[in-house]
């Protein structure tokens with residue numbers, strides 16, 4: 001497979017997972033959290049999919065396309081280590097959907113960040129809420145959902161937080 005084929009597959013998988021995640025949160029109240037605004041591509045897709053939802057985007061710096069910059073009330077800049085512990089106060093309610101797109105080419109760093117993120121994301125998600133991640137969140141393994149058809153295992157990771165009344 002050429003690198004172009006591989007990039008196209010990765011983006012198709014990402015889009016399929018975002019589409020699935022959006023359909024899973026129908027009926028789950030709460031805002032959306034985008035961790036890793038980056039260029040703003042997935043943020044832009046989420047706001048097309050979920051026009052009625054508040055979307056809060058987190059990143060250590062602002063590097064997004066000018067058309068994909070959230071307003072100041074919905075943009076949280078700083079390292080996740082500083083912004084996530086107070087994210088619930090900042091966004092005002094637990095999230096119906098958290099999309100974590102935080103990976104770099106550095107596998108060890110990705111794994112360290114994913115291990116740190118898992119409990120923070122579990123606390124931030126609403127009961128019944130969905131967590132979609134480009135990295136495996138091993139702490140949430142019990143809550144894993146199957147991926148959309150055609151998305152290779154390990155390309156993306158989908159979780160649904162249990163209803164706390166259970």
Ligand SMILES: C[S@@+](CC[C@H](N)C(=O)[O-])C[C@H]1O[C@@H](n2cnc3c(N)ncnc32)[C@H](O)[C@@H]1O
Nearest residue numbers: 036037038039040041042059060079080101102
């Ligand atoms: C793969 S990019 C996100 C791409 C973006 N979702 C898009 O579609 O354009 C990952 C982003 O995560 C951010 N990031 C990674 N680790 C971070 C950390 N510890 N704190 C804050 N931001 C972080 C990086 O700055 C980068 O913009």
